[in-house]
Amino acid sequence: MEQLLQQLTNGLAVGSIYALIALGYTMVYGVLRLINFAHGDLFTYGAYLGLTLLASLALQDRLGLAAGLLLLALMVMGLVAVLGAILERAAYRPLRESPRLSAVVSALGASIFLQNALMLVYGARYQVYPDVLPQTAVALGGLRIPIVRIAVFLVSVGMMAALYLFVQKTKVGTAIRAAAIDQDAARLMGIDVNRVVLLVFVLGPALGGAAGLLVGLYYGQISFTMGWVYGMKAFTAAILGGIGNIPGAMLGGLLLGVVEALGAAYLSHSWKDGIAFAVLILVLIFRPSGLLGERVAEKV
Amino acid sequence: MNGLLRNLGAAALALAVAGCTQDTVKIGLMAPLTGSWASEGQEMKRNVELLAAEQNEKGGLLGKKIEVLVEDDGGDPRTASLAAQRLATKGVVAVIGTYGSAVTEATQNIYDEARIVQVANGSTAVRLTEKGLEYFFRTCPRDDEQGRVGAAILEKAQAGKIAILHDNSAYAKGLADEIKALLDAKKASLVFFDALTPKEQDYSSILTKLKAAGPDVVFFTGYYPEAGLLLKQSRQMGWNVPFIGGDAINNPDLVKIAGKEAAAGFRFLSPPVPKDLDTAEAKAYVAAYQKKYGEPPSSIYGVLAGDGFRVVAKAIEGAKSTKADAIRDYLTGSLKDFPGFTGKISFNGKGDRVGELYRVYEVDANGGFVLQP
Numbered sequence: 001m002e003q004l005l006q007q008l009t010n011g012l013a014v015g016s017i018y019a020l021i022a023l024g025y026t027m028v029y030g031v032l033r034l035i036n037f038a039h040g041d042l043f044t045y046g047a048y049l050g051l052t053l054l055a056s057l058a059l060q061d062r063l064g065l066a067a068g069l070l071l072l073a074l075m076v077m078g079l080v081a082v083l084g085a086i087l088e089r090a091a092y093r094p095l096r097e098s099p100r101l102s103a104v105v106s107a108l109g110a111s112i113f114l115q116n117a118l119m120l121v122y123g124a125r126y127q128v129y130p131d132v133l134p135q136t137a138v139a140l141g142g143l144r145i146p147i148v149r150i151a152v153f154l155v156s157v158g159m160m161a162a163l164y165l166f167v168q169k170t171k172v173g174t175a176i177r178a179a180a181i182d183q184d185a186a187r188l189m190g191i192d193v194n195r196v197v198l199l200v201f202v203l204g205p206a207l208g209g210a211a212g213l214l215v216g217l218y219y220g221q222i223s224f225t226m227g228w229v230y231g232m233k234a235f236t237a238a239i240l241g242g243i244g245n246i247p248g249a250m251l252g253g254l255l256l257g258v259v260e261a262l263g264a265a266y267l268s269h270s271w272k273d274g275i276a277f278a279v280l281i282l283v284l285i286f287r288p289s290g291l292l293g294e295r296v297a298e299k300v
Numbered sequence: 301m302n303g304l305l306r307n308l309g310a311a312a313l314a315l316a317v318a319g320c321t322q323d324t325v326k327i328g329l330m331a332p333l334t335g336s337w338a339s340e341g342q343e344m345k346r347n348v349e350l351l352a353a354e355q356n357e358k359g360g361l362l363g364k365k366i367e368v369l370v371e372d373d374g375g376d377p378r379t380a381s382l383a384a385q386r387l388a389t390k391g392v393v394a395v396i397g398t399y400g401s402a403v404t405e406a407t408q409n410i411y412d413e414a415r416i417v418q419v420a421n422g423s424t425a426v427r428l429t430e431k432g433l434e435y436f437f438r439t440c441p442r443d444d445e446q447g448r449v450g451a452a453i454l455e456k457a458q459a460g461k462i463a464i465l466h467d468n469s470a471y472a473k474g475l476a477d478e479i480k481a482l483l484d485a486k487k488a489s490l491v492f493f494d495a496l497t498p499k500e501q502d503y504s505s506i507l508t509k510l511k512a513a514g515p516d517v518v519f520f521t522g523y524y525p526e527a528g529l530l531l532k533q534s535r536q537m538g539w540n541v542p543f544i545g546g547d548a549i550n551n552p553d554l555v556k557i558a559g560k561e562a563a564a565g566f567r568f569l570s571p572p573v574p575k576d577l578d579t580a581e582a583k584a585y586v587a588a589y590q591k592k593y594g595e596p597p598s599s600i601y602g603v604l605a606g607d608g609f610r611v612v613a614k615a616i617e618g619a620k621s622t623k624a625d626a627i628r629d630y631l632t633g634s635l636k637d638f639p640g641f642t643g644k645i646s647f648n649g650k651g652d653r654v655g656e657l658y659r660v661y662e663v664d665a666n667g668g669f670v671l672q673p
Binding site (some may be wrong): 003006007010011013014062082116119121125126128131135137144146219220222223225226231260261264265268269270272292 | 303333335336338339342343353468478494495496497499500501504505508509512523528529532535537538545553556557559
């Protein structure tokens with residue numbers, strides 16, 4: 001029982017990171033029907049930019065830990081958002097009217113470009129974050145949960161909730177949803193679809209960049225290839241929840257994290273990914289559009 | 301028209317022949333310059349290029365300059381087989397590399413068919429030299445030796461319950477199986493044997509599972525990035541079980557990843573690290589390396605690639621030929637106790653290096669790797 005609960009917390013922490021990245025995939029797909037394969041690399045850029053700013057500005061020493069990290073997070077999110085916008089302009093907008101396959105190839109190319117650019121700048125070694133977060137853990141019954149792990153979970157869920165409210169409750173959010181349903185109709189209603197697409201490419205990468213920073217701060221070790229594994233998992237999470245659907249991405253991410261942790265605990269750790277993908281296949285057999293992917297009219 | 305074509309054909313043939321009569325001795329280096337083992341690969345390149353430059357200053361080989369052709373294997377078997385095919389068509393007389401066992405294995409037959417001598421520097425999987433390939437050598441030891449040393453320290457530590465963790469790579473699984481077989485033979489109590497998924501960052505689920513098995517010691521046979529995270533995350537969980545690791549953990553970045561506190565007390569098996577190479581030659585070499593690159597070599601596998609280059613150079617000089625058969629005959633027959641940087645080098649008939657190379661290291665409180673007596 002104790003092990004089960006411990007594994008659940010393990011799974012939720014990893015799952016919240018998956019979910020945060022999955023949002024970027026799902027929003028872009030919702031509006032453009034495009035899988036942005038470079039999204040995992042934007043996540044990696046978040047981790048590297050975070051490391052650079054953390055080491056060079058040392059904000060946590062000047063402003064205190066909380067304010068320093070908050071400012072750091074805002075800077076990282078802003079920078080990765082700019083990168084996302086540039087990516088959209090350079091790699092996707094010129095191909096908007098082309099066959100969808102061209103855009104997918106362009107996405108793969110952008111991914112390889114971003115990854116190798118990072119390697120050339122930072123070198124191929126693993127990079128390590130300085131230890132700034134407290135390493136203490138909360139003892140809860142027999143459980144030991146590191147505080148940082150709880151913080152990672154809460155921050156992720158908070159950002160997801162904020163995004164959900166933004167898309168559901170604001171005018172701009174309504175425009176995003178409208179563009180996701182029918183771009184031409186949205187254009188006729190006076191919505192600037194190009195700006196909506198740009199906004200999607202700003203929001204998704206900002207969250208992905210924040211996830212990169214969280215991973216760097218918590219696990220400490222980052223590599224220029226890490227976007228591949230996380231991107232793959234997040235993409236799976238997006239499909240599991242129903243691609244194009246924001247709550248679906250959150251649910252899919254958390255579920256994938258928990259399934260992985262439990263699979264690793266009670267079956268075999270080497271079969272962890274196999275179990276996760278078997279669950280995905282089962283879900284897709286019974287619900288081809290994913291867990292929450294049915295209400296087409298609300299797709300974003 | 302036909303005559304013109306024939307003339308052109310003849311001219312092309314003449315050019316091709318002229319291209320083959322080389323005025324340089326081409327030696328290939330296949331290394332993971334990118335990918336997860338890129339730090340090892342970059343050091344391999346530095347070592348071999350430095351040694352080639354030194355040899356060229358002394359007049360090269362057989363009166364010709366040495367040209368090092370570097371190909372990136374990406375630490376990936378598929379990329380490596382393409383790299384091997386490229387090197388084979390460029391007329392190299394021998395190839396140094398590569399690091400990972402699975403990666404080397406993907407290229408062995410390509411070099412063998414092209415009759416090119418291959419000297420691997422980090423591929424310790426046993427089966428690589430059990431295939432009867434004529435032109436394959438390695439300067440690193442084998443996992444059965446590592447397994448013996450590993451089982452010996454487990455025995456010496458008098459650990460009651462033992463856990464073995466690998467990562468399903470050819471190397472890590474091979475080593476884990478070696479140790480398991482030795483422990484089973486001694487009827488030691490093995491409470492856990494499983495693999496983790498490499499290149500992830502969260503190992504809390506496998507650590508939770510390990511902890512529940514209640515081992516007195518955990519032997520992890522994988523690579524340093526995962527080892528560093530395992531150490532760090534087990535301390536975060538408040539679990540202070542001793543960890544022991546294999547030679548793929550020998551990398552200074554281990555301490556950076558784990559943090560000094562979590563890494564202290566960790567023990568691993570390894571050929572001696574560059575700073576513990578005690579011959580005068582090795583010390584001079586480390587100094588020369590530091591002078592050229594501004595830092596001493598940190599990876600023993602880079603130095604082992606350097607040793608691979610030196611035995612090939614020695615064999616070409618000694619055999620006065622760049623023919624693969626001559627180099628092979630020299631390496632297996634005439635090369636005895638060559639003073640390599642990593643100790644004396646001789647090869648047996650299989651292409652394996654003769655002699656014991658493994659030592660036990662412990663990480664001290666400052667993150668230094670201390671050779672254990």
